Amino acid sequence: MEALFWDLFFYKQLWYQIAFRGDIEEMSLLTKVESTIEKYKLINNGDRILIGVSGGPDSLALLHSLKRLKEEYNLYLHIAHLDHMIRGEASLEDAKFIENVARKWGIAITRKACDVKAYQEEKGLSLEDAARQIRYRFFFGLMEELDIDRIAVGHNANDQAETVLMKFLRGAGLKGLSGIYPKHGKIIRPLIEISREEIEAYCEEYNLNPRIDKSNLETIYLRNKLRLNLIPLLIEEYNNNLVSTLNKTADILREEENFLGQYTMGKLAELTINKSSGKLTLNCEKLLELNLAIQRRIIREGIKFLKGSYQDIYYEHIDLVLDLIKNSETGSRLDLPQGIIVRLNYHEIIFTTEAINSINYFKQRLLLGSKRIPQIDLEVKAEIVDKIFPWKKTLNNPNIACLDFSKIGEEFYLRQRKDGDRFYPLGMTGSKKVKDFLIDEKVPMNQRDKVPVFTTLDDEIFWVGGLRVDDRFKITDKTEKILIIEIIN
Template structure:
């Protein structure tokens, strides 16, 4: 076995710089069987004696890719045993989770994985959880968020350390990982879904980055990685400053209510004003998913003019009250309203319910269909454009896929035991005056793909990014 000293040394430096580990810690390593996590487990096993680690490995089968995933699970178990590292194996029905919680498959898989790691960490009293994110993942994340739109938080990319979670490969590029695996005869598994260019991350990795490298800058990945490093450090500074300023402006702070002094807020630099408003939304709502640049500016306009009212995604209202900019979480009975044209092909944001719709026209019938409820294939020539998304209306009916008769949307939701307060948050895809898809749940029989279909509309729904 050839000793890849440079990579091992870089991992040592990364661990030291970000203070990822101290001696004698109990460390859990997430391993999928792919090159990144395989190399990570191998590297940490070589550093085990140096840091006096107690190492465990953990693998979760997401039940998305059938036999391929089962093969990966078997390989991963054998690899861990070869390294003499105990491994915890489990499986979880991610497509079912995606349907129940109205998540994309990617988001549901991520949630299931992190829940799995944290459960094991609690049971085994784990100090750190090591994940295999690399510098290449960092570059892809930065480009993905830049394309979708974000601020410094998003452009800072993946944090090297977040609580118990550490990423020792965050300064190592994928090519170096693959070389390490080859030279150490590791033979990791290959995930076939990584070739699906409908997914934005894959499209960035397989098409955009090679194009930028060939036509603009051969070192584009290193340049973008360095930019992410700089922005993360600057964002950390601004975050601390924002916290100080926010506390000085906060006149009232309760679970569902925050009031900021308008006079002091209006006197701040615009960059700080935006951050303070964003922080108020985050604290009262728990996240800023679906909150866009225009939302923040609209809230600031209310503060500047001293009048007006604004409804934000996630049930937050903003208004002036007694000289304060007041953020309140709406009561459940307050209605959520939305109606939006669906861009075909392209992207459509539906911030009222925190969802993003990506559409693509396929000129041949797919050989297989995704099992997740948040991806749909429809016969484009049966649809009447323009298509649009709206909430349910009284008397809405559709013909559920596989059924002959029509059914009231209300009865369909009751049968699925969907809580009343959640029903208005479920978008309906409308073709002229017909419901083509109850998003995340069921297609209409009349718009299904058949052997006679010539053009397919593929729709993939995901949660909005912060």
């Protein structure tokens, strides 16, 4: 019932936003910029702002408006201009134009040229993605060098509408349909609620004479096709306030996404069994108890934990992981793009980038004291004590074994398990294959060859390391000397 209430509430709010547009009192662009800054807390008093300026209408209006607000917010402004080396002479003219603006307005500038097409070919990216990666790498490098607080970029309301529509056409979830965030980490977008028409009018009013990138008029890119063809058609035929409608929709969905995102992270923390660099282990039984939407979000977060971003995480990947959990046997494995491996291990689902490498068979004699075993990345410590030693205190530590030294002898070994290995597990009747024992103990398949096996000179197993000692070598009333072996990770 509660879920139905929130569904109805959401759609009612969305309908109000779209249907009752109303005539909002016209505000100046500068007033709208200030309103956006305050609404989303984009800037603090005394901030050092790096402004990405291409020379086009958006970035020039952004620079000019922040210059006008400089005294009010006590800001330090610095221009960053990147020449993508795509447009030849026009790119050089852009750089000269920005340098003249910087000099005229008394604002510091750093400019750089970078061959975006070469980077695109090297990385196998689209031209747009390659340019974005290089641009933000440049910005963040300057941010550290100049002790910058915020990076301001010129995305506007039309960019937002194009992004939402593009995500919808390509297929996206709630996060994708939330569009461009006004604030994302250190990146701020003070023009995000201002239309392109308002920006162009502002540039004309203040004689800013921005540069025009003619590549924006080419319809070889999807965004340009939407901007030049589809959106004008939708405005003319279906909704003359489409840009505003899509922006309001994105705003609503963004709040929904933020709420669900926080809820998901809380559930993810509850499901996490182990988390380390390059590996995340979750309880898949508890995962399947959750709503399907939250299941998908948690799996997405698991993949993102390894990738570092949501980029190129698609519905198909998430669906494959869900299918692995629901329909596969323990030990099953799924290989996702970019070297991500997902494994099913009984009640656990493991996300990792670790390759499964076979271990060459090894056998090493152990001496008293400590010894490093590089094949399994463990340290083993052995010592002999009298029976009066309080050895029972170690029984709750699975990485410590206390054994009857007289039954083992002075020469003992550590090796990898072999096919056909058998031992007599303490507390059980009769012998058991080590392989079957490891399966019963739910040791993951890829970890079984890393379990240390301790043997006598005659190759009798007296301890399956970290799991169970052999009943034949246990301490009894007749024991005089105790061999204590400890595994140190």
